[in-house]
Amino acid sequence: MSDFFGKLKKNIDKGVNKASKKSAEIAEKTKLQTQIMSLKNDKKNEISELGKVVYDMLKEGNLDEEAINLKFESITEIEKQINDKEEQKENIEKEGLAEESEESEESKEFEDVEVVEETEVIECPNCGEKNPTDAKFCQNCGTKLKD
Ligand SMILES: [Zn+2]
Secondary structure (H helix, E strand, O other), X not given: OHHHHHHHHHHHHHHHHHHHHHHHHHHHHHHHHHHHHHHHHHHHHHHHHHHHHHHHHHHHOOOOHHHHHHHHHHHHHHHHHHHHHHHHHHHHHHHHHXXXXXXXXXXXXXXXXXXXXXXXXXXXXXXXXXXXXXXOEOOOOOOEOOO
């Protein structure tokens, strides 16, 4: 029984740790999501700026390919950052899922512990007295219970 309460406490502690870990996960995911949104916004701005730069160049009949490439590179750099953040977010999600399946296995183990042990007795073949399993002789009549 003491083991049961030990396990119960351990499970409660684990639950608390898991809850705080879960909220840290959510906070991290939210942070990444905000960064991704801001980067996507940057990308949109850069692309529209690239369009404007190219437009001005075409208007003046002077296409500066190097300037266009620089702009393009900064856009692909933003794209790379977006991909990195998306990947980090996915990893957090994957870790969360792995932990959830681990958790269900733990609660299964916990359910097994919950089965209350029945007090086993040996019934005396002579008088029917219920004796503890470790008793060699009946507590009532003294009949030998086991070898
Ligand atoms: Zn007996």
